[in-house]
Amino acid sequence: MTLEEYLYYIILPIVSFSILLVFIRFIKGPTISDRIIAVDLLVTIGIGIIAVYSVQTNQSTFLDIALILALIAFLGTVAYSSYIQKRKKK
Amino acid sequence: MISIIIVVLATLGALFVLLAGIGILRMPDTYLRMAVTTKAATLGVGLLLGAAAVYFNDLSTTTRVLAIIVFILLTAPVGAHLMGRASYIVGNKLWEKSVMDDLEGKYSKSSVKDKKPAEPDSEEGSTIPED
Numbered sequence: 121m122t123l124e125e126y127l128y129y130i131i132l133p134i135v136s137f138s139i140l141l142v143f144i145r146f147i148k149g150p151t152i153s154d155r156i157i158a159v160d161l162l163v164t165i166g167i168g169i170i171a172v173y174s175v176q177t178n179q180s181t182f183l184d185i186a187l188i189l190a191l192i193a194f195l196g197t198v199a200y201s202s203y204i205q206k207r208k209k210k
Numbered sequence: 211m212i213s214i215i216i217v218v219l220a221t222l223g224a225l226f227v228l229l230a231g232i233g234i235l236r237m238p239d240t241y242l243r244m245a246v247t248t249k250a251a252t253l254g255v256g257l258l259l260g261a262a263a264v265y266f267n268d269l270s271t272t273t274r275v276l277a278i279i280v281f282i283l284l285t286a287p288v289g290a291h292l293m294g295r296a297s298y299i300v301g302n303k304l305w306e307k308s309v310m311d312d313l314e315g316k317y318s319k320s321s322v323k324d325k326k327p328a329e330p331d332s333e334e335g336s337t338i339p340e341d
Binding site: 123126127134137139141151153164167184187190191200201 | 220223224234252254258262265268275277288302
């Protein structure tokens with residue numbers, strides 16, 4: 121089993137299964153904070169998937185996208201936390 | 211030899227990411243879920259990115275990977291702290307088996323008044339007291 125096959129058949133299914141678990145929490149989430157945390161974790165795991173995929177396809181350019189994705193995830197978390205503090209409770 | 215290192219790093223990273231997924235699904239509380247997001251996912255993604263850095267074996271790629279890892283290490287605690295503070299102010303309950311709550315009464319929660327009467331030491335109007 122070569123390295124590409126190992127990444128394709130073992131690593132990527134494990135990470136995809138964990139994305140599925142996080143998405144279940146995103147749908148279930150009792151409060152909006154749980155949903156925001158789930159979105160943050162989804163983007164963070166997406167960075168990991170991009171890293172594995174760049175190894176598998178031998179393209180190091182994908183890591184630039186991972187850097188931008190990390191930036192956007194942090195900005196999104198800060199903005200969401202600011203807005204749920206400011207919003208009117210029903 | 212290189213591929214063995216890559217396989218070990220990628221396997222550990224995938225297992226930690228899976229642990230983060232199980233943790234965010236199974237933890238009983240918003241704050242405990244936040245702990246999982248901050249620690250396990252950061253370590254797992256850092257290990258996966260380290261596997262990529264070992265695979266490419268290139269200065270520019272390694273610099274990029276180190277930049278991503280340092281950025282995640284810097285921003286994950288800041289984001290988790292902001293989210294924890296916001297969700298405490300909004301009024302999310304702690305797990306009922308939590309041992310202690312150090313912020314009890316420090317924030318006069320605006321959403322607490324429909325569940326129990328207003329606490330005597332809470333100020334009117336301001337949600338955040340000056341420290």
